[in-house]
Amino acid sequence: MSADPLSDALAVADARSVFSGGFTAGGSWAVRLRGRDRLKVVAVVRGGCLLVREGGGEPLKVSEGDVVVSDGAQPYVLCSEPGLEPLDSGRAVMDPASRMARLGEGTAEDVVCVSGHIDLSRDSGELLRRALPELIHVRADAAEAPVLSWLIGRLADEVRAHRAGVEFASDHLAQLLFVQVLRVCLADSGGLPPGWLRALADERLAPALRLMHGDPAHPWQLGELARAAAMSRTTFAVRFREAAGVPPLTYLLNWRMSLAARALRQDTVPVSVLARSVGYSSESAFSNAFKRSTGVAPRRYREAGGH
Secondary structure (H helix, E strand, O other), X not given: OOOOHHHHHHHHOOOEEEEEEEEEEEOOOEEEEOOOOXXXXXXXXXXEEEXXXXXXXXXXXXEOOOEEEEOOOOOEEEEOOOOOOOEXXXXXXXXXXXXXXXXXXXXXXXXXXXXXXXXXXXXXXXXXXXXXXXXXXXXXXXXXXXHHHHHHHHHHHHHXXXXXXXXXXXXXXXXXXXXXXXXXXXXXXXXXXXXXHHHHHOOOOHHHHHHHHHXXXXXXXHHHHXXXXXXXXXXXXXXXXXXXXXXXXXXXXXXXXXXXXXXXXXXXXXXXXXXXXXXOOOHHHHHHHHHHHHOXXXXXXXXXXXX
């Protein structure tokens, strides 16, 4: 692996962003969006609206250039005003060519939104999902806003023009959009739950994370990692656990198991070779650790295709 934990985590989780469409709206309207256990991304291309969480709380105003990422656990409603009965997004009539739906009354297009999802079905350890808050609201005035605005504009252009290669281009633009959202999270980590992303955002802890990611097979000791972070063992251990949610060596174990799970899904390398690549001197020791972590022996996991 590289020493870039963000790229590593995206690769190991097999995160795939897919552009799924969008909508135009005018007048009075409301639509319920469901993540269905996938991260849902909505970018506001034009206008603004309200976001209402079905679990309660004050409505959130989202404006042109804003991006919202939800963890998919709870649906939410986008609307022109509170109190309207929302249409489920699955029932909205979508133009098959543009993949855009029409909401509200008349022909006005006061609001235009494009949306997509990040498929984390392969993220068996929930590496990404557990690191993110329930809802991320990236405002148009954030430091990363110019790049986000450019990506949103290109997505909207792809939808309107529908040129050859539109699906491929849209999906890759959606992937870049998600990476930029994660970078925003790193720049403003106060709202992140304990997890690898919050640990990576901590400049004092990041060197230790990079060591573990850069050479996961190395038998890292707490003292080595603490020295990389220029802290005492105790201070480092406490700070790492507060940020990552687990002790440093537990994080290393979990990371090794995530790497192993991905290799078992994608490669045919012998289990004995895989064991050594993630720091185990014997196949049996690795197999026992993998089964404790996932509940399934490595060979069974491979045969089942990671499911």
